[in-house]
Amino acid sequence: MEAWHLFFAAIVVVLTPFLRLILFRGGIDDQERGRLPPGPPAVPLLGSTVWLTSSLHDPVTLFQRLVARHGPIISLRFASQLLVIVADRRLAHAALVERGVSLADRPAVESARHLGVGLGDCSDKLITTTSYGPVWRLLRRNLVSEMLHSSRFRLFAPARAWTRRVLVDKLREHEHGDGAAPSDVVEAFHYAVFCLFLLMCFGERLDEATVRALTAAERDLVLYTSSNMAVFAFFPAVTKHLFRGRLQRMHALQWRLKELFLPLINSRREYKKQCGEPRKESTFEHSYVDTLLDIKLPEDGNRALTDDEMVNLCSEFLNAGTDTTSTALQWIMAELVKNPSIQSKLYEEIKSKTGDGGEVSEEDIHGMPYLKAVVLEGLRKHPPGHMLVPHRAAEDMEVGGYLIPKGATVNFMVAEMGRDEEEWEKPMEFIPERFLAGGDGEEVDVTGSKAIRMMPFGAGRRICPGLNMAMLHLEYFVAVMVREFKWKEVAGDEVDFTEKREFTTVMAKPLRARLVPRRTHFG
Template sequence: MDIILFLCAAVCIICMCLRSLRLASGSRLPPGPRGFPVFGNMFQLGSQARSHQGLAKLAAKYGPLMTLRLGCMRTVVVSSSGAAREMFKVNDLSLAGRTVYEAMKVDVAQSNNGSIITAQYGPSWRLLRRLCSREFFTSGQLNAMKTIRNNCMEDMVRFIREESEHGKKDVEVAKFVFFMNFNLLGNLMFSRNLVDPKSKEGNEFYALAAKIMEVVAEPNLADFLPLLKPFDLQRIRKKMHYYTEKAFEITAGFTRARIQASKSKEEREKGKKDFLDVLLNFKDGNGDELSSFSSESINALALEMFIAGTDTTTSVVEWALAELLHNPQIMNKLLDELSGVAGPDRGIEEADLESLPYLRAVVKETLRLHPPLPLMVPHRAMESCTMMGYEIPKHTQVLVNTWAIGRDPETWEDPHCFKPERFLDSAIEYKGQHFEYLPFGSGRRMCPGMPLAHRLLPLTVAALLLSFDWVLPEGVDPSTVDMREKLGITLRRATPLRAIPLPRRS
């Protein structure tokens, strides 16, 4: 019986894919490698099906706008600033949909409607985006959070010092950056710190976030051959459900504690609001567009913000310190600049950032070489459109290879070298208008947290460098620092960066 069911499923898959090919045969798709019947380019790419590096190599052969067929999923890959410009300036609305992989669908609410990342473009998504942009990432709100950011930075430094106080002990840098950012988001959402290195919840969530990102990035046959979805042959849905359920229990616990301790609705409206206050205000009936925004949706949104917000920032800061340890002359130049601004009784403050061009250049160069989302979150064509003379049919998945765009030799001199100086006399910014440099994306679905990252990233790098003299573990030379990448949704290091934080010399 199982064999019969399998054969029937195989026949249906073949029919569906052949039908898809017939529908596309009359359209002028961008060029790409020839594929096998039914499976397309799946087995040609192997684990590189979602690899920014593998796709960049193919784009060098087939062009900056390239078509791949992964089973029944037609995919177009954007790999140049020119193609990105046409996508976001001409076809932004047409391509504002989301391709949602099976692993992304496994959340406690069993719905993507309450998600900023995976929800389809529409009224509910636009309202959530406005809540983020107008309530929490405005200049006024970010200025009001300055003291909280400083406190979270001080806690991060204290945690590192406590970890290393018993001699020359190397620490996992990313872990402490993660805790700092987690507490910063905790204050943004729940008005309080949530974790520290000794807390069970903090360490568990740190491990769960890494696992969730790994599972989401794992190529899943069910995404490309839809009739395989019920079977979960790779157990991705099962693993994702397990990890997200565990992570949800932690964030739901924070939400419950915050609600139980919260003031009445009238008191909330008079006082300072955090993100939970705003969402509860809509849940209480003040926002018709979110009248169905349930407690489960609030918890799922909190989980999404914690995982996405902490993992991306942690990745960028870890890469920045790794590049500085790998290039000591650049670190010394940056320390000279920081020392010229920071005094014996104070560190770097946000008001100092305009006086620190090399620090800003180091962060920009890190984002160019190591964008937090090398393929962005997959876009989806909501309607057919034309790009660079080619047709992009409706429902096509669109991947934007920001990693390849940031290393394009036609745009960047010595594209694989870490050279912050390239940004010192450059007007290029990462706010979505310079299409040769898109670490936070562009258009409608650009990262809403970019204004916070704009302040947080340079401040975190400065705090780490001014608080400690960082030394590589014994036997590790700057030239041998492991700079390999690990396949994932976020661009993480193949091996976590470990370094020795010595007390800072005056």
């Protein structure tokens, strides 16, 4: 049992004589309390009692259990914070789209303010977590217009072509004459995608040693944060003393990342001073850092971003793009390994566009409806994130006849909506045809603007701004891998779809496959 479980068990022992007298739902009156979504009982300080018997590492399982018991919208306490969890697609649309402004804000991370961890005090300058307002609009507009707009996005076509070669070369490193299974295809996915986002972020093709160092620093920080820092949401003024070792480790990880990022940021700063004169073949003319160096914050005296703020924004850019994309690729390729007939059908579509010996181009994939159906089906059945980044109610609002009070944290069960058997035929089967003409997903809009049936990218005002980029990357890299290799299941090491929660929801048993080249060389 973890130390914090013992800590809270001790609190329960002390409070036991009072529990029956002080059961409550929070600082609201009886009339409002009766309008809240149903949920488990709560006690002062501790919040809903179910937390005492549940792991903070796997809240989704707890939410599934409570939704099955109480219905598609529930409320529970996490310390002093009211959480509302929505598992129904219609209620999600009502909250995120119809009442989008009311849920466009993010909850304050109280623990970060108390802890003052390293670079964590810059969390109000991240697109993902900053409050809805001028700073968020400025940062998001910069990302969309300067990196994700079609005119800018096309600049990185050579980078994607280069990444294609990196990916296939990494997969070929594990290829043997007998077609033996590579031990780490997932690592190849992550490495290649991370290379692409590093190039987009810093405008430079980096050598493998540098990429490996950056990958390790980024993943160590992300995984440590997701698996070890949740405890500070409870009484941070106390837990920051009890778990001082975790904070020290967090400091070290953050400063390591800063040490690696700052030279790359400074190099780009010098490049801009030279008016963008190419220094070497590996230097690209545009990067995310370029745009960050140009930002001024009107709300803060028109100042430029600090180095710490730029480090955090670069880290956000890399994490948001790399982990979600590489995770989705793993799930999609696992389904193609498990379903060889689907893989064959997809290969025939790809070959019809590229010819017997041709390579996949970005132009080719726009004419591949089955490829898009395969990707959409992968995102429906295996969304990389089973929950969204939390939202905060900016005002009292009513959803499904229940009150969501101002200040409540609201989240949505993404995987439950995509797997709802009332909305999808055979939801736990991988059927790309459902997204073709006549299928039950034919009219699905992943933006959720008209209706929500699946929302791997979220919905409403805080929808993922990189939606179109993510779809292009997934379609492109899936097509490349199926074009170059026949992916076969390994006898004795079959595909296992058991899930594991990390920063994203990954395969608990990483994908292994026997790769058989379809061509004798790759240009």
